Amino acid sequence: MSNPSDIFANSQRIVIKIGSSLLVDQAGVRHEWLARLAQDIAHHKTAGREIIIVSSGAVAIGRKRLKLTGVLKLEEKQAAAAAGQAFLIEAWQKALAPHDLVTAQLLLTLETTADRRSYLNARSTLDTLLSLGAIPIINENDTIATSEIRYGDNDRLAAHAAQMAGADMLVLLSDVDGLYTANPNQNRDAQHIPI
Numbered sequence: 001m002s003n004p005s006d007i008f009a010n011s012q013r014i015v016i017k018i019g020s021s022l023l024v025d026q027a028g029v030r031h032e033w034l035a036r037l038a039q040d041i042a043h044h045k046t047a048g049r050e051i052i053i054v055s056s057g058a059v060a061i062g063r064k065r066l067k068l069t070g071v072l073k074l075e076e077k078q079a080a081a082a083a084g085q086a087f088l089i090e091a092w093q094k095a096l097a098p099h100d101l102v103t104a105q106l107l108l109t110l111e112t113t114a115d116r117r118s119y120l121n122a123r124s125t126l127d128t129l130l131s132l133g134a135i136p137i138i139n140e141n142d143t144i145a146t147s148e149i150r151y152g153d154n155d156r157l158a159a160h161a162a163q164m165a166g167a168d169m170l171v172l173l174s175d176v177d178g179l180y181t182a183n184p185n186q187n188r189d190a191q192h193i194p195i
Contacts, residue, residue, distance in 0.1 A: 017158035019176075052165055059072075066080055106139075138157065140157050
């Protein structure tokens with residue numbers, strides 16, 4: 001493709017996942033970076049595309065607010081998520097508001113989306129929000145999720161959300177340099193998949 005934006009040409013509904021390391025640094029939410037991303041999102045909305053965001057960051061924000069350090073226990077992660085979630089959604093609201101874009105928060109768990117009725121309710125909510133022009137911001141409900149009922153990472157949640165929403169494209173924004181045939185930290189024969 002001659003123009004990188006051509007990859008979006010045939011996509012009507014796009015799910016974009018943002019990793020914590022892109023959204024949050026030592027000082028907190030990276031507002032300038034988020035503002036630039038919000039411009040890109042507004043561009044796609046103007047082009048008639050529907051955008052769903054899967055955003056990490058609640059635990060990282062809450063961890064800073066609660067002054068938690070080291071490896072966190074499950075209940076500390078849940079507390080950090082509870083302390084950070086409101087600030088995460090507020091950051092998204094502030095970034096998208098200058099573009100007259102309305103945000104809506106959806107907190108999901110693996111258990112919730114595995115239940116057929118809950119899955120259909122979540123899908124219906126997504127469809128309705130998109131039809132109203134809102135930008136759904138999805139995150140795992142870490143405050144109630146336990147290790148047995150967790151997605152474990154927002155890449156998996158984003159893939160599930162894309163499937164649930166019938167998305168045409170899933171974009172994973174991360175500090176990882178790409179997809180590999182195996183975990184490159186555990187397998188030195190792992191091959192990078194460039195596209």
